[in-house]
Amino acid sequence: GGIAYPPVPDRLIGHRGAAASAPENTLASFQAAAAAGARWVEFDVKLTAEGVPIVLHDDTLDRTTNGQGPVAALCLADLKDLDAGSWFSADFAGERVPTLAETLDTLAVLGLGANIELKPCPGRTAETARAALAVAQRRWPQAAPPLVISSFDLDALAEAAAIAAQGVMTPWPRALLADAADGWTAALLIERARALGCVGVHLDDALASAETLETLRAAGLRRAVWTVNDRSRALALWEQGADAIITDRPASLLDKGDKKAG
Ligand code: G3P
Ligand code: MG
Numbered sequence: 001g002g003i004a005y006p007p008v009p010d011r012l013i014g015h016r017g018a019a020a021s022a023p024e025n026t027l028a029s030f031q032a033a034a035a036a037g038a039r040w041v042e043f044d045v046k047l048t049a050e051g052v053p054i055v056l057h058d059d060t061l062d063r064t065t066n067g068q069g070p071v072a073a074l075c076l077a078d079l080k081d082l083d084a085g086s087w088f089s090a091d092f093a094g095e096r097v098p099t100l101a102e103t104l105d106t107l108a109v110l111g112l113g114a115n116i117e118l119k120p121c122p123g124r125t126a127e128t129a130r131a132a133l134a135v136a137q138r139r140w141p142q143a144a145p146p147l148v149i150s151s152f153d154l155d156a157l158a159e160a161a162a163i164a165a166q167g168v169m170t171p172w173p174r175a176l177l178a179d180a181a182d183g184w185t186a187a188l189l190i191e192r193a194r195a196l197g198c199v200g201v202h203l204d205d206a207l208a209s210a211e212t213l214e215t216l217r218a219a220g221l222r223r224a225v226w227t228v229n230d231r232s233r234a235l236a237l238w239e240q241g242a243d244a245i246i247t248d249r250p251a252s253l254l255d256k257g258d259k260k261a262g
Pocket of ligand 1: 042057202226
């Protein structure tokens with residue numbers, strides 16, 4: 001009896017790489033996720049001043065680099081002078097903010113799937129979607145692991161849908177990101193996901209009740225849940241049919257220690 005060993009690692013996505021064990025959204029973090037056994041990673045994409053897609057969570061540089069102020073004010077050359085690792089640990093001194101192109105090339109080598117979260121800086125929504133999709137088109141090999149586009153930004157998802165509808169670029173699957181603070185209901189999520197042509201919803205854990213997961217499943221939508229760092233919660237969500245768990249701690253959630261009990 002007991003809980004079946006979860007169908008991992010394919011149903012696990014490293015959040016910002018492996019954010020608990022390496023500086024988030026760096027190549028070192030993606031390598032750490034791969035070393036932990038993850039098969040996918042999620043990361044956040046926005047633009048430099050001149051419009052190059054780069055991988056960084058915040059609109060400002062202060063928290064995750066030794067720079068200051070809005071990332072949108074810096075050109076790529078100046079961004080590349082910054083240290084994106086020392087804030088986390090001296091072991092990661094010299095890590096850089098990666099471009100989306102560098103990130104996709106690294107993931108292809110590691111064999112990792114990609115969840116590109118479009119996280120535009122204010123006023124740059126459509127431009128961010130267009131630039132990120134153009135890089136994905138150039139840099140993601142045809143036979144590489146899967147790639148999913150997600151965003152909280154409905155206009156970014158609408159732009160990605162419009163680009164896909166033109167029929168010139170690969171129509172990457174898209175997912176609607178849902179924050180509990182935005183007051184979503186399952187019915188609203190289904191309506192909006194369908195309107196945007198999304199294949200799935202990436203739910204805040206606070207929205208991921210068994211009932212909501214089942215309602216979304218019945219509507220034909222894929223379900224990922226973020227950010228889940230507790231293994232028992234992840235096991236419960238997998239049991240409830242979550243397609244993927246987005247976690248800062250892929251090593252903990254993939255803990256092989258429980259296998260021996262079987
Ligand atoms: O994509 C899931 C999750 O990353 C969304 O929230 O703030 O960590 O980008 P955030
Ligand atoms: Mg994110």
